[in-house]
Amino acid sequence: MSSQKPTLFTCLSPALLHLYDLKGAVVVIIDVFRATSTIAYALNNGAKCVIPVDSVPKAVALSKNVNGIAAGERDGKIAEGLEHGNSPLEYHPEFIKDRTLVLTTTNGTRLLQMALDNQAETIITGSFPNLGAVCDFLIKENKNVVLGCAGWKDRYNLEDTLFAGAVINRIKEYFTIHCDSSLTAENMYLQQQDDLIGFAPKLTHYHRLVERFGLIEDIRFCLTENAANVLPLYKEGLLIRG
Amino acid sequence: MSSQKPTLFTCLSPALLHLYDLKGAVVVIIDVFRATSTIAYALNNGAKCVIPVDSVPKAVALSKNVNGIAAGERDGKIAEGLEHGNSPLEYHPEFIKDRTLVLTTTNGTRLLQMALDNQAETIITGSFPNLGAVCDFLIKENKNVVLGCAGWKDRYNLEDTLFAGAVINRIKEYFTIHCDSSLTAENMYLQQQDDLIGFAPKLTHYHRLVERFGLIEDIRFCLTENAANVLPLYKEGLLIRG
Numbered sequence: 001m002s003s004q005k006p007t008l009f010t011c012l013s014p015a016l017l018h019l020y021d022l023k024g025a026v027v028v029i030i031d032v033f034r035a036t037s038t039i040a041y042a043l044n045n046g047a048k049c050v051i052p053v054d055s056v057p058k059a060v061a062l063s064k065n066v067n068g069i070a071a072g073e074r075d076g077k078i079a080e081g082l083e084h085g086n087s088p089l090e091y092h093p094e095f096i097k098d099r100t101l102v103l104t105t106t107n108g109t110r111l112l113q114m115a116l117d118n119q120a121e122t123i124i125t126g127s128f129p130n131l132g133a134v135c136d137f138l139i140k141e142n143k144n145v146v147l148g149c150a151g152w153k154d155r156y157n158l159e160d161t162l163f164a165g166a167v168i169n170r171i172k173e174y175f176t177i178h179c180d181s182s183l184t185a186e187n188m189y190l191q192q193q194d195d196l197i198g199f200a201p202k203l204t205h206y207h208r209l210v211e212r213f214g215l216i217e218d219i220r221f222c223l224t225e226n227a228a229n230v231l232p233l234y235k236e237g238l239l240i241r242g
Numbered sequence: 243m244s245s246q247k248p249t250l251f252t253c254l255s256p257a258l259l260h261l262y263d264l265k266g267a268v269v270v271i272i273d274v275f276r277a278t279s280t281i282a283y284a285l286n287n288g289a290k291c292v293i294p295v296d297s298v299p300k301a302v303a304l305s306k307n308v309n310g311i312a313a314g315e316r317d318g319k320i321a322e323g324l325e326h327g328n329s330p331l332e333y334h335p336e337f338i339k340d341r342t343l344v345l346t347t348t349n350g351t352r353l354l355q356m357a358l359d360n361q362a363e364t365i366i367t368g369s370f371p372n373l374g375a376v377c378d379f380l381i382k383e384n385k386n387v388v389l390g391c392a393g394w395k396d397r398y399n400l401e402d403t404l405f406a407g408a409v410i411n412r413i414k415e416y417f418t419i420h421c422d423s424s425l426t427a428e429n430m431y432l433q434q435q436d437d438l439i440g441f442a443p444k445l446t447h448y449h450r451l452v453e454r455f456g457l458i459e460d461i462r463f464c465l466t467e468n469a470a471n472v473l474p475l476y477k478e479g480l481l482i483r484g
Contacts, residue, residue: 015257158422180400180446204422
């Protein structure tokens with residue numbers, strides 16, 4: 001019976017997260033440009049784990065403790081005091097294999113902390129490079145789902161919503177979905193799926209990254225489905241391969 | 243020069259209103275189902291004015307003072323203690339001409355109060371029945387614009403976003419628009435504009451209204467462009483014909 005299917009909601013901004021009941025749910029943290037794409041690439045390339053933290057000093061201190069790499073961005077640039085940023089392509093296998101990445105970002109790591117504070121049962125991260133792994137996991141778990149878009153400083157970002165739409169488009173038969181955010185997400189994805197990279201220049205975040213920092217290769221990677229198809233699963237402070 | 247054009251932003255939920263600078267701006271309050279459709283219909287049918295208030299007791303008290311009609315809804319139904327609800331079609335000319343409507347609703351009147359609190363310079367209300375009047379006014383004013391979607395108890399509602407998209411589609415050449423919410427709104431409108439009424443059953447709010455209260459005629463009216471093409475303008479506590 002359809003009423004026995006778990007529910008799926010899409011949360012368009014961290015500022016709306018309080019409207020959703022996360023207890024017992026799987027929360028997917030979505031920060032397409034670029035935190036959750038970076039996390040997928042690093043784990044897929046053999047990183048031991050990724051530790052998300054909410055400040056630069058914490059990243060620096062923790063990376064020394066665990067002999068890891070401190071990395072992160074503020075406002076799209078490598079954060080002051082760090083040597084590595086939030087560009088997924090930095091984390092190629094030769095660099096990241098068997099190492100720990102301690103990562104702090106403007107939006108994605110903050111939303112993850114909010115999901116923890118709101119008692120999410122399970123937290124994973126998603127982006128186009130690990131779309132397939134996210135969908136497989138959500139179907140297998142068969143629990144309520146909240147697709148959490150990280151946005152930009154609480155503002156709505158369409159690229160995160162497009163990823164939510166890609167997930168919904170693949171798994172909707174397994175869930176009860178009565179949510180205009182999900183309806184919008186899937187329709188926008190269906191409208192743009194054939195050329196996400198061609199659509200990208202219309203996104204505000206594209207301009208923030210490409211015009212200011214020249215990160216067009218990052219954008220291409222972040223919009224490529226299943227290019228790093230691993231499942232980042234949050235366990236006791238760490239994101240590990242699930 | 244395009245940089246001299248005023249800006250236009252779309253705010254997808256009252257819970258995001260604090261992210262936008264309303265000072266000096268025109269704020270369009272959008273509550274398609276049904277407050278801002280009701281306001282347009284009442285004013286277009288000769289109501290002296292509409293007074294938006296935030297509680298049922300205020301509506302009752304004020305309506306006695308001004309010899310007006312106290313009306314409103316809570317959770318989609320006529321609010322307890324009131325005789326008239328938030329169904330636009332109730333306010334036909336024979337009933338409303340030269341009378342004052344004192345209206346309290348779940349979302350629209352609350353957002354209007356929030357816009358006041360955030361120092362909006364000019365406040366108008368919009369819905370498909372007065373789409374043309376809203377667009378003409380925004381072009382004429384030539385000020386920054388925030389399209390404020392009322393949503394449902396802070397949740398995102400697609401019908402409000404569709405109206406924002408309809409406005410953007412008509413006036414975008416006059417404004418600088420760098421906003422993923424506006425991009426989404428216009429794309430969703432372009433995708434659905436040929437059959438808004440046919441699309442309506444996919445909206446969560448449709449089910450709230452039609453399945454529970456049988457208000458299909460309300461829905462049709464609320465999605466009909468320029469069916470009550472008046473400009474409700476907020477002046478010193480009153481919505482009057484602008």
